[in-house]
Amino acid sequence: MDILGTILWPIKWVIEAILVTFHTLLTAAGMDTDAGLTWVLSIVGLVLVVRALLIPLFVKQIKSQRRMLEVAPQLKKIQDKYRGKKDQFSREAMQRETMALYKRTGTNPLASCLPLLIQMPIFFGLFSVLQGAQSEGNPAGIGFLNQELATSFGTSELLGAPLHLAISTAGGNINVIIIAAIMVVLMTGSQFITQLQIMSKNQSPEMKNSPMFKQQRVLLYLLPLVFAFSGFTFPLGVMFYWLVSNFWTMVQQFLVIRNMPTPGSEAALARENRIAKRNARRGITIVEESEAKPAVEPKTTQRQQPVGKARAKKKPATPR
Template sequence: MLNPLYHLAANAIVFFRKGFAPIFGADSFFAWAFSVVLLVIAVRVLIFPLFVKQVKSQRTMQMMQPRIKEIREKYGHDKPRMQQEIMALQKEHGNPLLGCLPIVLQIPLFISLFHVFTHLAPMNEGPNGSLVWRPRVGLSAEQVEQIASAKVFGISLASEFGSDSDFVHFLGVNSTHVKILAVVLIVLMGLTTFMTQRQIMARTGPVDPQQAIVQKVLLYGSPLMLAVFGFRFPIAVLLYWLTTNLWSMGQQFFVIKRMPPVRPLPA
């Protein structure tokens, strides 16, 4: 079902690599790495209008908090009526679920990129069981080999912290260097995820107790979860996630700084 997305992600990376090839060389690690970075930038620019709507939606939720608190106090004994009043308020001032759209739209791209870079290993289909390259998810056998074989300091974009020994030996990857870079990227990924979540909490302002618990779980749980799973992510995916976080931090700072202060809705 997701094959079209896998092909789209793969073709986009190949397309961007053509632009970097004259600068770094067609088979350069940096040509492919910057293609991943440019893919992030292209996607984030495309969904920028949705991000602005997300910020406005969150600010609206912040403005509604005093009114929601009043409704909870007034109808706390009548749960159905309380929910009805809150839903009516949200309907009047905008659906807060719209704020989730930018995150939701990026999930398929992340899955596609993860799929592309975890399917670059050679296959045991050559003579006498030798390893050979095969076409994968929109990439020719030659392109698969170019991406996986492009290295800097013995590090391939397709390698990960726990890369299979056959893969390491076949490509001539330096497993120590891969582990060092993977750990650095995982730490930076976790740190920037934490900082991004802190930004979101700061701009959301005071929330009800249940939302506060959710925010704290996301603040500390998201970086921890990414750190755990990051050891199974290829270097390219770690680079993608770090770039996304850095873009998010800069984008949030730029947009929020230019918006007027949040004021509660009139009673």
């Protein structure tokens, strides 16, 4: 076993366990054990489990990206300070000031990439599981994917398109080409919307003038090329994982921008307006209720003091 295989071994074991668990549940619910739809829904279940576990890291990623954009102007000042200076002393000084800035502001350049870095081994682990199950003879996996399930997974089809095929290996199968092309469009569209809503709604004016914002704009138009390449080379089963993961990211990003926007951004102003309108409506409702139900003054009862016999017989003098 090579180094990559050693690294992926525990990941593949977990992937097989999740796939087989969902496949067993779907089969118990009455679905065909060998149907491609059953295996696709099992892959969807895998995405839901993985992305749910990554939610804390995603929140950390959002906060890290926000801090990086906020400190970008300060970082640019340090870079401009040592621009053109290539001596060892200047490089070390720039490195020290940069690290001091990161430490002072609590930022970490690698934190924003952490969820992606964690998902990549899972992605390649699924690719390896799918590739292994659908290779010649459909060999069993390393864990829960036994010979019977490996054969079922390796020969499954969705709408006449085998899940192990890609456009590059379709061999003229028009169903594979059409499904892969549709998924490429959906993957590109979902990623474009996700990135666009970050750039257009969740950026403060200072962030839009930072160098990192320009890098995001380049990434916005570069990703479609990445998805086009993946749609040509990756099997349908792996593409289903990527597509569902993109949809999860798009919805998750929408909720984060709506409820936890960057201060000073368009999304933050929109949230403040929603809160103000909601408070205004509540205030009107309270006033209307108070006007509809006028307050009734409580009746006060004064306790009469007991009067003694001597005081009761004594009458006040009549004024003349």
